[in-house]
Amino acid sequence: MTILSLSGLNHAYLGRTVIDQVSLSVEAGEIIALVGPSGCGKSTLVHLAAGLIEARAGRIERGYQRHGMVFQDPRLMPWLTARDNIALPLKLIGINRRTRHERAEAQACAVAFDPVDLDKFPAELSGGMRQRVAIARALIARPDFIYFDEPFTALDVALKRRMQDLVITAARDCRFAGLFVTHDLMEATRIAHRILVLDRHGRGVRGARFLEGKPGDRDDAALFALVQHLTHDDPLFQQINDFDERRIA
Ligand SMILES: Nc1ncnc2c1ncn2[C@@H]1O[C@H](COP(=O)(O)OP(=O)(O)OP(=O)(O)O)[C@@H](O)[C@H]1O
Numbered sequence: 001m002t003i004l005s006l007s008g009l010n011h012a013y014l015g016r017t018v019i020d021q022v023s024l025s026v027e028a029g030e031i032i033a034l035v036g037p038s039g040c041g042k043s044t045l046v047h048l049a050a051g052l053i054e055a056r057a058g059r060i061e062r063g064y065q066r067h068g069m070v071f072q073d074p075r076l077m078p079w080l081t082a083r084d085n086i087a088l089p090l091k092l093i094g095i096n097r098r099t100r101h102e103r104a105e106a107q108a109c110a111v112a113f114d115p116v117d118l119d120k121f122p123a124e125l126s127g128g129m130r131q132r133v134a135i136a137r138a139l140i141a142r143p144d145f146i147y148f149d150e151p152f153t154a155l156d157v158a159l160k161r162r163m164q165d166l167v168i169t170a171a172r173d174c175r176f177a178g179l180f181v182t183h184d185l186m187e188a189t190r191i192a193h194r195i196l197v198l199d200r201h202g203r204g205v206r207g208a209r210f211l212e213g214k215p216g217d218r219d220d221a222a223l224f225a226l227v228q229h230l231t232h233d234d235p236l237f238q239q240i241n242d243f244d245e246r247r248i249a
Contacts, residue, residue, distance in 0.1 A: 068138030
């Protein structure tokens with residue numbers, strides 16, 4: 001069953017087209033990693049799909065009930081404690097304070113955020129703790145779809161891996177579908193069921209690769225070999241590096 005369908009999307013900033021004729025669909029329970037050269041429009045596409053900005057043309061059909069979002073910057077409310085940040089989506093749907101706090105505590109535990117830190121404000125938390133709060137906030141209203149926009153790019157390698165495991169487990173347990181923007185092919189191959197490669201200058205989806213096995217069941221050696229293969233032998237992925245390297249040179 002298709003839970004998100006985008007067809008023929010077009011978007012421009014200040015008259016400059018950055019998304020042109022982009023179509024894709026996500027099945028229920030499926031995590032799609034969205035990769036592509038820097039500036040090709042990945043974040044814009046996620047913002048369009050989530051309804052944060054409006055497309056100039058095209059059609060968006062959302063079959064999900066509720067979505068969550070996790071960005072690179074955790075975007076926590078600085079005046080709220082970790083507990084109230086996590087509980088915020090429940091407040092917005094009118095859940096009473098006591099239930100909100102109980103569920104926030106349970107959700108904090110589920111993302112390995114120590115409940116003793118729940119009364120701290122974002123400024124008192126480390127980067128990893130803030131990102132756990134952001135993930136807990138995205139999960140608390142039990143969404144059936146989550147948009148991830150490079151959520152772990154700023155984290156160190158070990159923490160990034162722990163966060164990816166957390167998403168893999170949560171996606172399996174809560175059965176949400178998602179679009180996951182990343183630059184990191186190791187991350188894409190660990191987390192996703194399918195990788196979509198966007199063409200540069202927003203010229204649509206260049207191609208897709210289905211990944212064997214389920215996220216969480218793939219071992220590191222196989223993933224490493226797959227990333228090597230995609231990077232060096234698969235023309236679909238080579239254009240990402242070629243394009244990014246030309247921009248830096
Ligand atoms: N608010 C904005 N106003 C004007 N131009 C924008 C705005 N947001 C993005 N752009 C431009 O639109 C294009 C696509 O940007 P977007 O952030 O969607 O790409 P991206 O693929 O997510 O990039 P990256 O991988 O570097 O994060 C870029 O050329 C960018 O400069």
